[in-house]
Structures are given as C-alpha cells and as structure tokens.
Amino acid sequence: xxxxxxxxxxxxxxxxxxxxxxxxxxxxxxxxxxxxxxxxxxxxxxxxxxxxxxxxxxxxxxxxxxxxxxxxxxxxxxxxxxxxxxxxxxxxxxxxxxxxxxxxxxxxxxxxxxxxxxxxxxxxxxxxxxxxxxxxxxxxxxxxxxxxxxxxxxxxxxxxxxxxxxxxxxxxxxxxxxxxxxxxxxxxxxxxxxxxxxxxxxxxxxxxxxxxxxxxxxxxxxxxxxxxxxxxxxxxxxxxxxxxxxxxxxxxxxxxxxxxxxxxxxxxxxxxxxxxxxxxxxxxxxxxxxxxxxxxxxxxxxxxxxxxxx
Numbered sequence: 001x002x003x004x005x006x007x008x009x010x011x012x013x014x015x016x017x018x019x020x021x022x023x024x025x026x027x028x029x030x031x032x033x034x035x036x037x038x039x040x041x042x043x044x045x046x047x048x049x050x051x052x053x054x055x056x057x058x059x060x061x062x063x064x065x066x067x068x069x070x071x072x073x074x075x076x077x078x079x080x081x082x083x084x085x086x087x088x089x090x091x092x093x094x095x096x097x098x099x100x101x102x103x104x105x106x107x108x109x110x111x112x113x114x115x116x117x118x119x120x121x122x123x124x125x126x127x128x129x130x131x132x133x134x135x136x137x138x139x140x141x142x143x144x145x146x147x148x149x150x151x152x153x154x155x156x157x158x159x160x161x162x163x164x165x166x167x168x169x170x171x172x173x174x175x176x177x178x179x180x181x182x183x184x185x186x187x188x189x190x191x192x193x194x195x196x197x198x199x200x201x202x203x204x205x206x207x208x209x210x211x212x213x214x215x216x217x218x219x220x221x222x223x224x225x226x227x228x229x230x231x232x233x234x235x236x237x238x239x240x241x242x243x244x245x246x247x248x249x250x251x252x253x254x255x256x257x258x259x260x261x262x263x264x265x266x267x268x269x270x271x272x273x274x275x276x277x278x279x280x281x282x283x284x285x286x287x288x289x290x291x292x293x294x295x296x297x298x299x300x301x302x303x304x305x306x307x308x309x310x
Contacts, residue, residue, distance in 0.1 A: 034049065034052035034063070035052050035087070036052050036088040037050055037051050038051055038086070038090070038101055038104075039091070040099050041093070042068075042120050043093065043097045043120075046068050046069060047071070048066060048091075048118060048120070049066060049069060049076075050082060050089070050091070050118065051063055051066070051082060051086040051087065051089055051101070052086075052087055062085035062087050062105070062106060064083070064084065064086075065078070065081050066079050066118070066125070067079060068123075080118070080125050081125065082101065082125045083114075083127055084104075084114050084116070086101070086103070086105065086112065087104055087106075087136070088104055088136055089101050089104030089136075090104070090135070090138045090150060090153075091140065092140040092141075092142050092168075093142065094117075094148070095146045095170075097120060097121075098117045098118060098120070099118040099120075100116075100117060100140075100148055100168055100170075100178075101115065101116045101118060102131060102135070102138070102140070103134065103136055103138055103150075104136055110155075111134040111135055111153070112134050113130045113131040113133060113134040113135070114127070114130050114131075115130060115131065115168070115180075116128060117178065128168075128177060128178040129172070129173060129177075129178050130180070131150070131180050132164075132166065132180065132182060133153075133155065133162055133166070135150065135152070135153030135154070135155070135191075136154050137152075137191035137192045138150050138151060138152055139151045139152060139195035139205060141195045141197050142197070143167075143197070143201050146170060147168060148168040148170075149165065149183070149195075149203055149222065150165060150166050151193070151203070151205050151222065152164075152165070152186060152189060152208065154191040161191060161209075161210040161211070162191065163185045163186050163189035164183075165182075165183040165185065165222065166180050166181065166182055166183060167180065168180050169181065183222070183227045184227045184229050185229070186205065186220055186222075186229050188210070188216060188220070190205070190208030190210060190216055191208055191209060191210075192208050192209055193205050193206060193216075193240070194206045194239065194242050195244070196244050196246050197246065198221075198252075198273050199250070199273075200223070200224075200225075202222065202223050202224070202273075203221070203222045204219060204220075204221055204252055204273075205220050205221075205222060205229075206218075206235060206239065206244070206252075206254055206271070207235065207242055207257065208240055209240045213261050215238035215258065215260055216238055217235040217236065217237055217238045217239070218231070218234050218235075219232050219235065232271075232276045232277075233271070233275075233276050233277040233278050234278065235254060235269050235278045236267065236280055237265055237267050237269075238257075238265075239255075239257040239265065239267075240257050240258040240259070240289070241258055241290050242254050243255045243256055243257075243291055243301070243303050244293065245293050246295075247270075247299060248299040250274075251270045251273070252270065252273070253268065253270060253281070254269050254271065254278075255267075255268035255269070255284055255293070255301075256268070256284050256288040256289060256291060257288075258289045263287075264287040264288065264307065264308065265287055265289075266283040266286060266287040267280065267283055267284075268281050268282060268283055268284060284303065286308060288305075288308060289306055289307045290305075290307045291304060291305050291307075292304055292305060
C-alpha cells in the first residue's frame with residue numbers, strides 16, 4: 001500500500017499550493033515511492049518519512065533512506081539514512097525533539113530488535129539501545145514522563161506474535177543515551193493494534209492480529225504504576241490497522257481496519273474508560289484499512305486515505 005496519508009494534514013495547510021477551507025491541495029512527490037514507512041510530525045511542523053519497502057521495485061527492497069516534508073514549501077528533501085533498512089518500524093517523537101525509530105521488518109520473515117534516534121538539528125540517525133525482542137507492527141505510546149511504551153508486534157512479518165511489552169527511557173543507560181526495560185506481558189500477543197494514552201498513564205491496546213488469519217476484537221489496559229495489563233471490554237468486531245483517537249470528552253474512537261483475512265470494515269466504536277465498555281457509533285462512509293486519522297482543533301477526527309474493500 002504505497003500511501004503517505006499522514007501527510008494529508010500537511011497538504012491542507014501548505015502554503016505551496018492554495019486550497020480552500022476543507023479542501024486538499026496537491027503537493028510535491030517523494031523521491032521514492034514508499035510502502036509502510038515511519039512517518040512522524042516533528043516539533044517544528046515538518047514530517048520525517050523514514051524507511052519502508054520501495055513499491056517500484058519488482059522484488060522487496062527495504063530502504064534505509066529518509067526524507068523530510070516541509071509543509072511551508074510543500075517539498076520533500078533528503079536527510080540522513082538509518083543504519084538498518086526497516087519496513088513498518090515504530091516511531092515516536094521524544095520530548096527532546098528527537099525521534100525514536102524501533103523495530104520493523106528486515107526481510108519477509110524477520111524483524112529487528114534494533115533502534116535508532118533521528119536528530120532533526122543535525123539531520124542524522126544514531127544507534128541507541130536495542131530491545132530484548134524483535135518487533136514488527138508494534139504500538140508506541142509516549143507517556144507523560146517522556147518514556148515510550150511499546151507493546152506487542154510480530155517477531156517476523158508474518159509469524160510469531162509478540163506478547164511482551166517494553167519501555168524506552170531516553171535518559172537511561174550508563175551514558176544516559178537511552179535504554180529499554182521490560183514491562184508486563186499482554187494476555188494476547190498482537191501486532192498492528194490500536195494504542196491510545198488515557199489519563200493516569202494508562203494505555204488502551206485494542207484489536208490487532210496474531211497472524212494474517214487471526215484477528216482480535218479484544219482489548220487490554222496497561223497501567224504504568226504497576227506495569228501490568230488488565231482485560232477490558234471487547235469491541236463488536238475485530239479492528240486491525242484501524243484509526244484510533246482520544247476524543248475531547250475522554251472516550252476513544254476506534255474506526256475501520258481489517259476484521260478478517262478477506263474483509264475490511266467500516267464499523268466505528270467508542271470506548272468509555274469509565275465503564276470499560278465499547279459501543280458502536282456512526283460508521284465510516286466506506287470500509288478502510290491502513291489509513292490515518294488526525295484530531296482537528298474542534299475535536300473532530302479526519303480520516304484520510306487507506307485501502308478499500310475491493
């Protein structure tokens with residue numbers, strides 16, 4: 001799926017091409033078509049796009065290269081390359097302004113446990129500590145104290161779901177250059193799940209899949225104070241690679257995604273942390289998976305791009 005739909009918000013606000021209210025405007029193209037890269041909005045509003053599989057290649061070609069999208073000019077420019085080629089790595093913007101890139105697929109059946117830091121000031125990647133377990137399709141969440149909570153994933157692109165979770169401390173390690181330490185295991189090993197930070201440094205981890213034949217409607221809550229997962233209410237349908245967002249009222253939206261090996265769903269659900277239950281809400285206009293969601297200033301959620309059910 002060669003989509004960079006997280007850049008849709010940047011295209012709306014770009015000064016490089018005029019667009020009316022609520023309209024999309026064309027922007028510059030990337031230098032390389034990319035499938036499943038890491039895409040992170042930096043503190044200055046630019047967007048880092050790193051790694052992936054090169055869609056134009058007739059055979060899988062995993063990339064180390066990275067680009068920066070500048071919404072002020074509507075252009076992409078090359079930046080430093082990663083030390084490891086990664087497909088579908090996890091990414092998180094740290095309080096320092098650096099970006100943690102961790103895990104990802106390195107070939108069809110294997111993932112990596114390595115991690116790197118991108119410094120937007122120098123435009124360079126540098127290695128940081130490695131995770132205890134290789135992960136592809138994990139879920140990263142920035143906690144209130146600056147740690148990054150990483151849950152699940154797959155040890156290979158198609159095999160071996162990861163049940164464990166880990167935490168990255170940017171100030172950890174002997175030289176305070178970052179370290180990982182373990183946290184509680186999930187009840188269910190899952191990758192491509194939705195992860196949303198709740199008040200009190202709790203994280204809702206919902207849906208996902210164990211293999212491409214097993215999809216989940218279950219959900220769990222991780223609590224930082226004890227490092228443990230606890231089950232919570234289940235969704236009405238499975239949601240893998242769905243959109244998720246914390247809404248202004250405190251509820252969580254989970255929408256769309258893949259619900260079986262042959263089906264993509266338009267179903268949307270709301271999680272109520274107070275009750276610990278999900279309830280259905282208005283559906284998407286069409287089934288979508290692999291899309292992006294952005295919370296707007298008025299509390300609405302923009303859902304863009306994705307893969308349809310056809």
